Amino acid sequence: MNYAYYKKIQRKFIIKNVLFILVILLFACLSIYYIYDRFKDTRDKILSSESLEVAFHNKNGNRISLTKVNPVSDAVGLSSKPYTFTVKNNINKKVRYVVRLRDDMSKSSNDTKIIPLNIIKVGIHSEGEVSSIYNLDDLEEGIIVDRFIGPMKEVNYTIRFWISQHSLVIDRDFQFHGILEVVEI
Numbered sequence: 001m002n003y004a005y006y007k008k009i010q011r012k013f014i015i016k017n018v019l020f021i022l023v024i025l026l027f028a029c030l031s032i033y034y035i036y037d038r039f040k041d042t043r044d045k046i047l048s049s050e051s052l053e054v055a056f057h058n059k060n061g062n063r064i065s066l067t068k069v070n071p072v073s074d075a076v077g078l079s080s081k082p083y084t085f086t087v088k089n090n091i092n093k094k095v096r097y098v099v100r101l102r103d104d105m106s107k108s109s110n111d112t113k114i115i116p117l118n119i120i121k122v123g124i125h126s127e128g129e130v131s132s133i134y135n136l137d138d139l140e141e142g143i144i145v146d147r148f149i150g151p152m153k154e155v156n157y158t159i160r161f162w163i164s165q166h167s168l169v170i171d172r173d174f175q176f177h178g179i180l181e182v183v184e185i
Contacts, residue, residue, distance in 0.1 A: 047182065051091040052149075054182040057084040063104065066115060066161050066176040074133055077162030078123050087182055088154040096185045099124070099145035099157070101136065104177045115176040119167035125158045135164070146185075 047054045047062070056062045064083060072080070089095050101122070105114070117137040124144055125131040134144065149155055159180070 053088040062180040064178040071163045071165045082158045089149045092151045100181045101142045104179045113174045115174045123160045
């Protein structure tokens with residue numbers, strides 16, 4: 001038997017297999033990077049100003065939607081789907097900011113019925129504080145939080161929306177869409 005011939009075929013086979021494995025590994029690495037990069041962008045929506053940086057940690061960013069009209073108690077409402085965001089001060093001075101909820105009826109069609117603000121409750125919680133509960137119609141100019149943040153500090157917020165259990169029965173087609181804004185004052 002021709003030993004040199006078999007050695008040459010074996011070398012070609014090994015080179016071909018190594019190249020095949022390298023191509024598969026390259027494809028796997030590129031796929032993992034693409035998946036990570038795609039979901040990273042949808043995870044945190046960041047808004048920034050000169051001194052404040054705000055990161056919304058939900059898929060919809062700073063957009064709020066109430067499409068299920070089920071009146072619940074405050075205890076159940078405080079355990080409903082949370083919207084989370086972080087406010088970070090990037091300068092060496094205290095900064096005053098407000099968290100405001102603004103109507104966003106651009107998401108609804110003309111025949112959509114709007115949930116009355118007097119039955120929508122909002123609960124906001126930040127680290128080390130007791131949750132505050134408000135009716136949306138009680139808020140002045142939609143301001144939920146009016147606070148100062150210390151130099152180089154960061155505050156995490158959890159905010160929830162629900163329909164008051166003391167409301168009258170309303171049609172299931174009612175909706176509310178809003179936008180959370182964090183504004184430096």
